[in-house]
Amino acid sequence: MTKRLATLPTLWDEKSRFRRALLRVLLWVVMVVSLALGLLNLRAHGLDSIVVIEAIIVAYSGLFLWRLPKTPYLHWWSTSLVIFISVTVLHSLVTKAMLNDGFYWLLLVPTTSLLLLGLLWGGVITGVVGVAGVAVLVWAQPPGGGNATVAVGINAGLTYVFIWALSHAYEARRHQMVARLQTVAAQDPLTGLYNRLYLEDVFAQLCQSQPQHAFTLVLLDIDHFKQINDNHGHEVGDQVLRLLSQMLRSATREQDWVFRVGGEEFCLLLPGCNTQSAMDVAQKLRRAAADLTLMAEGQPVSFTVSIGLAQWLKDGEDFDSLYRQADLRLYQAKEQGRNTVVADQA
Ligand SMILES: Nc1nc2c(ncn2[C@@H]2O[C@H](COP(=O)(O)OP(=O)(O)OP(=O)(O)O)[C@@H](O)[C@H]2O)c(=O)[nH]1
The missing domain is CATH 3.30.70.270 (Reverse transcriptase/Diguanylate cyclase domain)
Known part of the structure; x- marks a missing residue:
């Protein structure tokens, strides 16, 4: 019974509906915030690499929003979105465009990637981005930061892991509930058919x-x-x-x-x-x-x-x-x- 249900993911497209709704909100936020930040950065520093990346993100978010209702490649679009956001924040940490404050944006990655990509790929991306983020954060501190550098790294890392654990627990539970609902909705309770x-x-x-x-x-x-x-x-x-x-x-x-x-x-x-x-x-x-x-x-x-x-x-x-x-x-x-x-x- 369960085996056959699992072979028909497109029939019970709850996962895709959930992800499309989530993406719609996320893409609007990303597009508006990136546009605002891009304009601010352009005014402050002129046309540098971060402004170009922000312009690309605005265009990409708009394109994705347009394709969102129908695309069968939701997973690939979502993966590239999460990678885009992560690379932009890491880039801004490396170039010191944003220093410690830039790490706040990385805290979006565990929730976003786990809810959009599921436990496996969301977990992989969260792990890689988290390690890279903390490493870049510590490495990017001004020389002679001493204990402050270590403290920033530890706090940022712990906050990241905490959000990761909560997002993982939420997504795992949601996954179980949807699977259970699908079975109940498809099954006759008396005969199990x-x-x-x-x-x-x-x-x-x-x-x-x-x-x-x-x-x-x-x-x-x-x-x-x-x-x-x-x-x-x-x-x-x-x-x-x-x-x-x-x-x-x-x-x-x-x-x-x-x-x-x-x-x-x-x-x-x-x-x-x-x-x-x-x-x-x-x-x-x-x-x-x-x-x-x-x-x-x-x-x-x-x-x-x-x-x-x-x-x-x-x-x-x-x-x-x-x-x-x-x-x-x-x-x-x-x-x-x-x-x-x-x-x-x-
Ligand atoms: N025990 C039990 N009876 C049920 C269930 N669902 C429906 N029934 C009964 O099934 C019977 C169906 O009766 P009918 O539609 O007259 O059909 P039939 O007696 O099989 O007659 P034919 O189909 O013409 O051969 C009714 O008495 C319903 O109460 C159920 O889940 N359990």
Whole structure:
């Protein structure tokens, strides 16, 4: 379950949405502050290297803001932004354009890089920039600074590490929470299968990733399930749902998808299956369901399922039309006496 969720990062693009929102604020701040500092520096020292770098940052931030809503290369844009900011501050420390006060700007790096780039790359950049920053800060002090130089280095380093630790803890927790939310949002609590909400996402992903390949949507419904509830109780009904779910998972391939889409209704997406091979799978599942038996207070409970199939492109191109077609065939299977599979065999 989790393994498959993890393979579909684009479907649950919470991370990207969070980062785009964060970047929007950051880029506006960087652009306005760099513009103001650039103009001040230009007035004070003329056109020197720091003014040129600030002008580049203003242009870069504007360009990034323009590309931000759509770009698929968010990670690379963010990495270069963090590197840009770090190099500018380090440069200003080296050239003594800002001395100790310049280090304040480096304190932005742990939070910004961890939130934008994640724990690994954010951590790497934070570590490298932190060591370089403290080294440059100590090295750039006026000669004969003595204890003051050491004290500045230690204080700057400790503050940096403190902010790094807090940002790391926050990002790690946020990461866990988002992963948990994604699982809960996609999972049916009774059976552990994926739920209806996730079905349309996976469908869209399959259409995108295999535009040339066949896949089949299978709708499966337990026959006379109400009678099981009425005769044996709701708890036994729940056990039947769990038993059938286990069978559906174990009888299908790793690349197949199984969803619980309603009370006693299930949907499967079978990549790479045309109508004939999906028919074979559906017949196998129908027989396997009929062979299942649950013991409830010493009494055997067995059941059958009816199944409707629809093949992508042949029976419908979008989710709604394909699902409608499979539902229609499921209804026909019920009409034909249940325990039946219906597909368009033409
Ligand atoms: N135990 C249990 N029952 C449920 C759950 N969700 C829905 N149901 C029951 O499923 C039954 C569905 O009944 P119907 O829609 O009449 O379908 P059916 O009895 O299977 O009849 P056919 O589909 O025509 O073969 C209802 O009695 C619902 O209360 C659930 O999560 N657990």
